[in-house]
Amino acid sequence: MTAPVTSVRVRGFVLLQSTIALMVAAVLITVMLVRTRQYNDEAELQSVKLTVNILRGALGLRLVEARGQGAAAINRVAEENPFDWLSRKPENYLGEYYSPELKEMPPGNWLFDRRDRSLVYLLKSHRSFASEASNFLKFKVEFAQARLPGVKIGPAEVPNGLVIEQIGDGAATN
Template sequence: MKSIMRNKGQGGFTLLEFSVVVLVSSIVSAVMLNRVEYYREQAEITAANHVVAALRTSLAVRAGQLASKGREQDLRRLAADNPIKLLSWKPANYLGEYYAPEPEQIGQSGWVFDPRDKTLIYLPKNTKSFTFSASKLLRFKVEFVRTDSKSLALNQVSG
């Protein structure tokens, strides 16, 4: 008889216990989602930096080849051309060439080349969460610079 009475009172959660469980799981979920977003942003920044590093390396190699042969005209063309063409692979998020690209017009994130001002631009997934705004997008531009009468160089401008 005593065992029947003990089991009768232990039927399940009370409303208070259930609300505490829901509150704790909501807090844990919110913290986890915040961390996931942070790591997604860091992965996007790292991927963009990887593409810039590959562009710089490819550009330095090609410019060195052309400068060693004294091909100034080809160096000038290299500075005006789309730097993505130097890579043996195109980034998966390369979207093509757009004149004066605006993130709202394109509708997706990735690299675009602006032939108007010869700049490679990165459009982030979420401009609000990045440390720069849409007006200060990540830009990669190659410029032809003559340091003296005998040396030729290409200058890479990132910002």
């Protein structure tokens, strides 16, 4: 005895429904993964901005303290590791290095390069930041420069003019 025609049609319809449901689930999972990656990239960008802003606030407090000690103390502030100004260093701070091999350092972390007195952030993701070729971002405590053409203000003229500025990002060279 052969199976009724209606049960074959029902099985075919169930198979079609299952296939469509799997395709919809695959599309939804793909969209979710793309969104999750975007949120992670944005979280990294905001984390870097927050850390830099915290360090800028700490610089302001450090300058208030140094002003009472004179111009030499203010000049020394530019040579200090900004993470030392914080009561608690971030969990993703690796420490101080002298000319570190950045390729060998774990991404998503900060370090202080003693050679050029710069803060370095090693990128996890390149999509959130301006330069797609970047492996890291560099920041440095510097004396502010005048914005007038041809006029530069150095440490002697503006002892309170220290800022933390991004000095560039690292191309794939380091």
